[in-house]
Amino acid sequence: MSNLDHPPHVNPYWAGFTGSCPRCGKGKMFNGLLRIADKCDACGLDYSFADTGDGPAIFVMMIAGFLIVGVAAWVEIVYQPPYWVHAAIFLPFSAAVCIGMLRPTKGLLVALQYYNRAEEGRRIK
Numbered sequence: 001m002s003n004l005d006h007p008p009h010v011n012p013y014w015a016g017f018t019g020s021c022p023r024c025g026k027g028k029m030f031n032g033l034l035r036i037a038d039k040c041d042a043c044g045l046d047y048s049f050a051d052t053g054d055g056p057a058i059f060v061m062m063i064a065g066f067l068i069v070g071v072a073a074w075v076e077i078v079y080q081p082p083y084w085v086h087a088a089i090f091l092p093f094s095a096a097v098c099i100g101m102l103r104p105t106k107g108l109l110v111a112l113q114y115y116n117r118a119e120e121g122r123r124i125k
């Protein structure tokens with residue numbers, strides 16, 4: 001990353017949620033559902049800096065867990081359905097919510113990593 005790139009004119013939140021390049025906003029960040037592309041196809045930004053690790057999964061587990069358990073508890077309290085109804089509703093609901101949230105969350109973390117120049121610390125010479 002060079003100093004000429006910063007601060008980028010692209011909103012990192014928008015770039016992350018839409019999966020577009022955090023530098024130019026035009027190219028795609030993803031190559032597939034969750035795989036980060038090697039570089040931006042519009043401006044050539046090298047995505048080798050992108051290392052979100054387990055960050056997206058943790059955020060998705062916390063948010064989706066709160067949402068799904070809350071809705072399941074509400075359904076149980078109000079309707080008291082048999083357990084197979086809970087399984088039939090909340091297993092696919094859980095999968096859809098988690099998979100649906102993973103890509104924008106990963107994109108957001110990569111875009112914020114680029115925007116904030118998050119990288120390993122090093123000595124200033």
Ligand SMILES: [Zn+2]
Nearest residue numbers: 021024040043
């Ligand atoms: Zn780009």
